[in-house]
Amino acid sequence: MNPKNPIPVTILTGFLGAGKTTLLNRILTEQHGKKIAVIENEFGEVGVDNQLVIQSDEELFEMNNGCICCTVRGDLIRILTRLAKRKEPLDAVLIETTGLADPGPVAQTFFTDPEIREVFRLDAIVTVVDAKHIALHLDDSDEAREQVAFADVILLNKIDLVEPNELNALEARLRKMNAAAKIHRTRNGEIALDRVLGVGGFNLSRATEIDPQFLEPEYPFEWAGVYELPAGKAALTIDEGPDPEMSVTLLPVASLSETDITTAREAAVRTFSDWETVLRPGDAILPGETHQQLSFSAFPAVFPVLVKRAGLYALFTQHHPDEFNAALHIAGEGVAPKWEHTFKPDHEHDEEVTSVGVSLPGNLDGKRLNEWLDVLLRTKGNDIFRSKGVLAVHGSDQRLVFQGVHMLFDGRLDRPWGDESRVNTFVFIGRNLNRDELVEGFKRCLVTDGVIAGHAVPDGSREA
Numbered sequence: 525m526n527p528k529n530p531i532p533v534t535i536l537t538g539f540l541g542a543g544k545t546t547l548l549n550r551i552l553t554e555q556h557g558k559k560i561a562v563i564e565n566e567f568g569e570v571g572v573d574n575q576l577v578i579q580s581d582e583e584l585f586e587m588n589n590g591c592i593c594c595t596v597r598g599d600l601i602r603i604l605t606r607l608a609k610r611k612e613p614l615d616a617v618l619i620e621t622t623g624l625a626d627p628g629p630v631a632q633t634f635f636t637d638p639e640i641r642e643v644f645r646l647d648a649i650v651t652v653v654d655a656k657h658i659a660l661h662l663d664d665s666d667e668a669r670e671q672v673a674f675a676d677v678i679l680l681n682k683i684d685l686v687e688p689n690e691l692n693a694l695e696a697r698l699r700k701m702n703a704a705a706k707i708h709r710t711r712n713g714e715i716a717l718d719r720v721l722g723v724g725g726f727n728l729s730r731a732t733e734i735d736p737q738f739l740e741p742e743y744p745f746e747w748a749g750v751y752e753l754p755a756g757k758a759a760l761t762i763d764e765g766p767d768p769e770m771s772v773t774l775l776p777v778a779s780l781s782e783t784d785i786t787t788a789r790e791a792a793v794r795t796f797s798d799w800e801t802v803l804r805p806g807d808a809i810l811p812g813e814t815h816q817q818l819s820f821s822a823f824p825a826v827f828p829v830l831v832k833r834a835g836l837y838a839l840f841t842q843h844h845p846d847e848f849n850a851a852l853h854i855a856g857e858g859v860a861p862k863w864e865h866t867f868k869p870d871h872e873h874d875e876e877v878t879s880v881g882v883s884l885p886g887n888l889d890g891k892r893l894n895e896w897l898d899v900l901l902r903t904k905g906n907d908i909f910r911s912k913g914v915l916a917v918h919g920s921d922q923r924l925v926f927q928g929v930h931m932l933f934d935g936r937l938d939r940p941w942g943d944e945s946r947v948n949t950f951v952f953i954g955r956n957l958n959r960d961e962l963v964e965g966f967k968r969c970l971v972t973d974g975v976i977a978g979h980a981v982p983d984g985s986r987e988a
């Protein structure tokens with residue numbers, strides 16, 4: 525591979541159901557003569573997306589072991605390294621992230637990993653925005669905001685579903701969030717290929733403006749300070765902060781040299797992934813590679829620190845001590861660290877958003893399925909952000925592909941089942957999902973007793 529001619533990579537992002545796969549399929553079917561490898565990541569317990577991406581000559585890699593932004597160092601790098609070794613040159617790589625991914629860590633890979641940097645060049649982050657539904661998520665989803673903020677190109681998609689004045693207001697809102705991105709209005713991701721591939725849009729300095737720690741690796745702790753401690757008893761005091769718990773570890777360091785601090789930092793990373801020992805106020809913090817979780821509810825909370833041998837000790841804390849007005853005291857006097865550093869913490873996801881996946885062999889009764897989905901999405905469509913499935917409906921030898929985004933849904937007959945066994949795969953993604961209710965409801969749509977309510981399949985698009 526010629527390092528002077530790196531392969532352009534496009535990160536395709538956008539909230540759940542925005543239209544990423546639709547755009548991807550358009551790119552894959554277009555006669556562009558380019559050899560494009562596609563890396564596809566999906567959120568949900570049961571994989572459906574691989575069945576929704578059209579069959580093509582392009583290479584398709586799936587990453588279903590977790591969210592791409594959390595596993596970049598594993599799966600993504602492994603796939604990219606494999607692609608880099610290909611004999612036949614590639615013209616481009618397209619990475620479709622899940623709708624809940626933060627594009628930052630994915631983009632970072634192309635700058636921080638030396639082997640990846642040699643072969644690939646991040647061309648642009650393309651964010652697809654669902655013009656009808658994005659407003660529901662911009663206020664309460666960090667990921668939705670990050671996706672817009674990091675975009676080099678924004679495709680304001682589904683323009684057929686909103687009025688022109690709403691569209692103008694939305695575009696103005698997006699423009700405020702990201703003044704630099706090129707915004708194109710699209711329907712079903714219809715756009716000239718050169719507006720999304722090979723645009724040369726990614727700008728590292730803008731990324732570091734959005735996130736000053738963009739290039740830094742993430743750590744399980746936010747702060748470390750090295751203190752000179754005498755033998756005996758010191759104390760860590762903590763006031764009320766945003767969390768009733770804080771993990772810490774206290775490690776001896778030989779000196780303030782970069783090498784010694786790096787050794788301590790790596791030991792702290794290992795320690796933070798161990799099981800924690802819970803300490804309550806009055807319990808002593810001891811030096812050594814133990815993950816100690818301070819738990820406090822009354823303030824100030826005081827934790828003695830017992831040191832056998834005088835010397836330098838690095839205290840790693842899960843949260844920044846300023847958030848808790850936390851300080852180390854010796855003989856009642858506050859002491860300042862001789863060295864300190866603020867780390868980029870692990871990014872977090874909205875844990876309220878979960879998925880329920882079901883996979884059931886058999887045939888579905890089209891009428892019952894229709895009625896169930898209609899009521900379900902009408903009553904729970906605010907919380908069900910996304911639903912999709914590949915279904916076997918009684919009386920049809922074709923697969924039924926079901927797609928829902930909130931209350932809007934669409935059913936389309938797809939290729940025949942052929943020799944494959946008829947298995948119904950469904951996934952729901954959203955908040956407050958009731959697993960038992962969803963699975964039971966879906967099961968009730970199966971033809972079990974030979975009694976069929978009707979052959980009607982949920983065909984075409986509509987709103988529940």
Ligand SMILES: Nc1nc2c(ncn2[C@@H]2O[C@H](COP(=O)(O)OP(=O)(O)OP(=O)(O)O)[C@@H](O)[C@H]2O)c(=O)[nH]1
Nearest residue numbers: 540541542543544545546623681682711712927934
């Ligand atoms: N009306 C309308 N529907 C669209 C448009 N673009 C996509 N859709 C529909 O929106 C639904 C979701 O589209 P996808 O392309 O699967 O969305 P996605 O972003 O890949 O979804 P996830 O991967 O689940 O996050 C499908 O039913 C599409 O047919 C559009 O411009 N207008």
